[in-house]
Amino acid sequence: MNTDEIVKYIELENQANQLIETVAKKNNCDSQDMKWWHISNYFEQNHKIVLVPLNKHEFSTIIADTYGIYGLTLKDNRMAMICYNNECTQTRQHFTIMHEIGHFLLHKNNQTYPSLMQENDYTEEDQIFEKEANNMAGMLLANKKAIQSLLNESANYIYRNYQLNIK
Known part of the structure; x- marks a missing residue:
């Protein structure tokens, strides 16, 4: 990663963490216990976003080329x-929803992403947008506090088992 990419990554991480904290407060839960649906519900309730599940045939009524369309x-x-x-698998659906929420948060223009798909190839700027939305999705699905909590639990479990085995 170059310096600009690191700066952008930190900026995305700060935005993701801020959103996670906001949604956790709204749900009266600790951010480490957040689930993807807490975030999607928050956006449905507070940002006029509607989640619409579609199958491949239904996608074809929106855009001509549905090859590889996740959302x-x-x-x-x-x-x-x-x-x-x-x-798609449920995990893929969850990632796609968070990816699209990433677009909503980060790319505030009124361009719709099917128009990008119909032009066949993403521009260099569009590729950057896709990478940012992917990073945001990952950060929202596996937030820092949840990962740290899991690592702490694992470390404690390993330490306890080690202590039992040496006695």
Whole structure:
């Protein structure tokens, strides 16, 4: 990673952490206990976003080429619709929803992403947007506090077993 990428990554991480803390407060839970649906519910309730599960055939009514489509965001000045492929595994669906929420948060223009797909190839800027949305999705699904908590639990478990085995 070069310096600009590191700076951007830290900026994304700060935005993700801020969102996680906001959503955790709204749900009266610790951020380490957050689930993907807490975040999607927050956006549905507070940002006029509608989540729409679609199968491959239904996607084809929106865009011509559905090869490799996991999800897309359609938005205008009043609301946004996140469509995701409900024929994918649940984990893929969760990642796609968080990825599209990443677009909503980070890329505030009114461009809809199916228009990018119909142009066949992403521009260099669009590739950056996709990478940012992927990073945001990963940070929202596996937040820092949850990972640290899991590592601490594992370390304590290993230490306890080690202590039992040496006695």
